[in-house]
Amino acid sequence: MVRSYAGANQGEAAARYAEDALKLADDGWVAVTQTWVADDWNPAAYLAALVLVIFVIGIVLLIVMALIKPTRTLLVTYQRPQPGTP
Numbered sequence: 001m002v003r004s005y006a007g008a009n010q011g012e013a014a015a016r017y018a019e020d021a022l023k024l025a026d027d028g029w030v031a032v033t034q035t036w037v038a039d040d041w042n043p044a045a046y047l048a049a050l051v052l053v054i055f056v057i058g059i060v061l062l063i064v065m066a067l068i069k070p071t072r073t074l075l076v077t078y079q080r081p082q083p084g085t086p
Helices: 010-026 043-055 057-067
Strands: 002-007 030-037 072-079
Touching: 002 010, 010 030, 010 072, 043 057
Parallel strands: none
Antiparallel strands: 002 072, 030 072
């Protein structure tokens, strides 16, 4: 099973993971891998904003893109141990 924990930063996502991991551990699930995905704006979005600077709206878009960062995600893979394995 794979679960994703979104947050503005790695600490926030990790806090959500810690809460959920305790509940899942009670049901026998164990975290086996963790992957941090720090998304960023698509380069095409920056290019579009730069082109739109001509129409002034691009300046606003660049400011918004600088202030609002996309959500970061912690992906955790869980597994239930097979019966009879240590």
